[in-house]
Amino acid sequence: MAKKKQELKTNAMRILEKMAIPYEMQSYECDEFEDGGKVADMLGLDHRMVYKTLVCRGAGKAASGSGAEYYVFVIPIDEELDLKKAARSVGAKSVEMIHVKEIKDVTGYVRGGCTAIGMKRAYPVRIDQSAEGLPDMFVSAGKIGCQLKLKPEDLKMAGSAEWADLLRERG
Secondary structure, three states: OOOOOOOOOOHHHHHHHHOOOOOEEEEOOOOOOOOHHHHHHHHOOOHHHEEEEEEEEEEOOOOOOOOOOEEEEEEEOOOOEOHHHHHHHHOOOEEEEOOHHHHHHHHOOOOOOOOOOOOOOOOOEEEEHHHOOOOOEEEEOOOOOEEEEEOHHHHHHHOOEEEEOOEOOOO
């Protein structure tokens, strides 16, 4: 008797299912990190709907008094994070991107597979306000080669996130 092929489930998907949040998973062939633009192109997605997850280390104490050292920011793939706006959004004196080598230790995810849902620890999450008006958005599913399509409000709920102005002004 042939074994049934096991369906791919990431931690993020299990959390969404437990919360009864609908999502669609889209997969693509990839063995190593690809930037968000290439992933969007491989899947034929509008770049404005695809978001990346960035992790920063903070300086100073968080406004919440939690003393949180790490912060998670979700922004459109073709945009840059404004570190001053990001710091203000979480009440930190300043923030800086963590080194690529630290991603797995801090989040439990690998570069290119990082998502704001189901990290090793609960960090403050901010989603750029540009997502607020979208009908759907795409984010990593927690594994390279997998993207989640879900409503921005659902990502906000699943990641215990807040909306914020996070983007660097284009000039």
